[in-house]
Amino acid sequence: xxxxxDRVVVVGGGPxxxxxxxxLALEGIPVTVLEREPAPIIDYRASTFHPPTLDLLxxxxxxxxxxxxxxxxxxxxxxxxQRGRIAEFDFSLLGNDTRHPFRLQCExxxxxxxxxxxxxxxxxxxLLFGHALADxxxxxxxxxxxxxxxxxxxIFKADFVIAADGGRSTVRKALDIGFEGFTYPEHxxxxxxxxxxxxxxxxxxxxxxxxxxxxxYLLLQIPDMWRIVLPVDALREPEDAVQETSIQSSLQNLxxxxxxxxxxxxxxxxxxxxxxxxxxxxxxxxxxDAAHINNPLGGMGLNGGLHDAISLTQRMVRVWHGESGEDxxxxxxxxRRPAAVDAINAITQRNKRLLEERDPEVRRRNxxxxxxxxxxxxxxxxxxxxxxxxxxxxxxxxxx
Numbered sequence: 436x437x438x439x440x441d442r443v444v445v446v447g448g449g450p451x452x453x454x455x456x457x458x459l460a461l462e463g464i465p466v467t468v469l470e471r472e473p474a475p476i477i478d479y480r481a482s483t484f485h486p487p488t489l490d491l492l493x494x495x496x497x498x499x500x501x502x503x504x505x506x507x508x509x510x511x512x513x514x515x516x517q518r519g520r521i522a523e524f525d526f527s528l529l530g531n532d533t534r535h536p537f538r539l540q541c542e543x544x545x546x547x548x549x550x551x552x553x554x555x556x557x558x559x560x561x562l563l564f565g566h567a568l569a570d571x572x573x574x575x576x577x578x579x580x581x582x583x584x585x586x587x588x589x590i591f592k593a594d595f596v597i598a599a600d601g602g603r604s605t606v607r608k609a610l611d612i613g614f615e616g617f618t619y620p621e622h623x624x625x626x627x628x629x630x631x632x633x634x635x636x637x638x639x640x641x642x643x644x645x646x647x648x649x650x651x652y653l654l655l656q657i658p659d660m661w662r663i664v665l666p667v668d669a670l671r672e673p674e675d676a677v678q679e680t681s682i683q684s685s686l687q688n689l690x691x692x693x694x695x696x697x698x699x700x701x702x703x704x705x706x707x708x709x710x711x712x713x714x715x716x717x718x719x720x721x722x723x724d725a726a727h728i729n730n731p732l733g734g735m736g737l738n739g740g741l742h743d744a745i746s747l748t749q750r751m752v753r754v755w756h757g758e759s760g761e762d763x764x765x766x767x768x769x770x771r772r773p774a775a776v777d778a779i780n781a782i783t784q785r786n787k788r789l790l791e792e793r794d795p796e797v798r799r800r801n802x803x804x805x806x807x808x809x810x811x812x813x814x815x816x817x818x819x820x821x822x823x824x825x826x827x828x829x830x831x832x833x834x835x
Contacts, residue, residue, distance in 0.1 A: 439577050441465055443751070444593035446568050446580070446606050448472075450481070450543045450737060451723030452599030453550035455744035458495050460560040462752045467591060468554070469582055471567035471600070475551065479625060479700050481543040482657050483642075483734030485823045486526065486533035487834055491745050498535070500549045505541030506658045508641035511822075513805045516647035520638050521802050522809035528816045532825055538642060540657045543737055568605045571596060571719065578718045595751060596719045599744070602707065604725035610716045616709030616728075616780075620669035623731070626682050627660045627700030635690060644732065644790060648798065651790035652689060653732060660699060663689070664731060666791070673703045706730045708784055710775045714768035720747055727775035732786035735779045738824055743771050746833060770831045778827035 445456045448470030456466045484492075484501060492498045513522045529536040554560045566582040566589065573579065573596075580591045598606035607614065632654065633639060641656035653664040665685050667676040675681060679698065686696045710727045714720060723740030747767050753759035789805075792798045808814045820826040828834045 437576055438594045438755075440592050440594050442467060442593045443595045443597065444469060444578065444580055444591050445597045445599060446571075447599035447601060447723075447725070448475075448547070448551070448562060448564070449478075449599060449601070449723070450546050450550070451740040451744050452597065453547050453554070454492070454495065454497065454741055455597050455599060455722060455748050456560065456562075457497075457550050457553055458744070458748040459751065460554060460557045461495060462748075462756075464752065464755055465559040467561040467593070468563065469566040469568060469580070469591065470562070470564050473565045473585075475544070475548060475564075477542075477544045479542055479544075479627060479662060479702065480704070480731065481734070481737035482540050482655060482662060483737070484539040484541060485734065485738045486529060486535045486537065487823065487825050487828050488738045488741055489535040489539060490533055490834070492741065493534075496553070497546060497549070501539055501541050501546060504545045504549075504658070505539040506641065506656060508538040508540050508656070509536075510640045511538065511642035512640050512644065513809075514639075514643055514645040515802055516645055516651075518802070521646075522805040523640065524809060524815055524819055524822070526819060526823070528812075528819055529823060529825065532820070533823070538734070538823075540641060540655060542657060568600065568609075571606050571609045573717045573719060575717075594718065597744075597747065598719060598721045598725045599723045599740070600725055602709070602724040602728040604721065606719065607711060607721055607725050610719060612716060612721070613712035614709045615712055616707060618705055618707040618709075619730070621706075622667040622669075622673050622676065622703050623706050624663075624665045624667050624676050624682070624685070625700065625702045625704075626663045626665070626686070626698055627657075628663070628686065628696045628698055629660050630696050632656075632661050632690065635692075644786070646790045646792065646798070646801070648791065648793040650685065650688065652685075654689070662700070667703065677701050677703050708780050710772065710780060714743075714772050715764070720764075720767060722747055726771070727779060729780050729783040730787050731783075732790065733783045733822065735783055735824060739775060739779045742774070742824075742828065742833060746771055770833070774827050774831045778821075778824070778830075782821060
């Protein structure tokens with residue numbers, strides 16, 4: 436594909452867009468990042484980095500930065516609200532499969548801030564805030580992006596566009612690419628507190644999935660607090676669920692105490708399982724949430740998006756520098772879309788079903804199965820290959 440403008444435009448300055456832009460810039464490719472927000476935002480929704488993601492991010496320097504900012508979680512647990520710990524899995528089983536046999540807990544906005552600072556130091560990399568995409572059009576030899584800014588309309592022209600502008604992607608809609616799937620009827624609540632759960636629940640670890648037919652929860656430790664993810668009944672008003680009394684009630688149900696909890700983070704959002712019908716249209720490529728969204732039970736959304744960014748940019752670099760033909764770009768969708776459908780969506784949906792199961796007999800069998808898998812070295816190893824995304828990355832050919 437001939438180059439007319441010698442520039443790639445990335446729409447979206449979140450973790451996926453920022454990492455994609457940084458990889459390109461480090462390879463000498465001029466890049467412009469267009470971010471609709473007027474300034475960086477602090478977003479606590481994603482905080483898990485899986486072992487192979489850390490392996491893949493080493494080349495651009497992100498892994499070293501994340502390790503300095505994050506918290507190493509060597510184990511994870513499946514629990515039951517009434518019975519407590521059911522199964523614990525130790526990531527050291529993956530010691531021969533990854534250079535990072537653990538989950539790293541680090542808020543995504545810290546990765547974004549690091550990537551933005553790296554981009555700012557590269558001469559031909561531009562990061563523009565307050566640039567909201569209005570339209571995107573393309574011909575055989577260029578992509579024309581129109582954005583709205585506080586100072587009026589601007590036009591950017593590029594050889595390629597990477598759309599990393601989230602689940603409501605304006606680029607995806609402008610290209611009329613379908614987004615197949617469904618939205619869960621309930622909302623998900625995210626709360627954060629500095630209360631030290633481990634001091635009062637000594638048998639937990641840093642990553643805990645707790646099943647309950649009424650209110651399952653995910654309890655995660657991050658460097659400066661504990662995050663709790665809870666479902667919110669579809670019949671409740673979202674505004675009510677984020678009120679102090681409601682969050683306090685949920686936390687008191689988790690661990691009763693005389694004093695109220697200090698709530699330092701609270702947010703509520705809808706959750707969907709959707710995958711774009713195409714990851715590419717001409718010179719425009721979808722990545723991250725613009726291409727696929729899923730529930731957070733498994734920490735696969737952010738990781739899958741970063742895998743998209745790495746796969747796409749590696750191909751783009753080869754094509755840009757004449758090391759591969761255009762067919763390298765054609766392989767991006769063939770590699771990454773099946774991973775979203777067959778691994779990311781499938782595993783996160785399964786995790787949610789297991790945590791919220793209401794039938795007593797099915798719940799009993801599920802708990803027995805968790806315990807049996809953890810007790811069997813071979814099955815535990817295979818479970819960790821799936822949960823860490825190593826298995827899916829091997830199937831799609833991104834790692835060996």
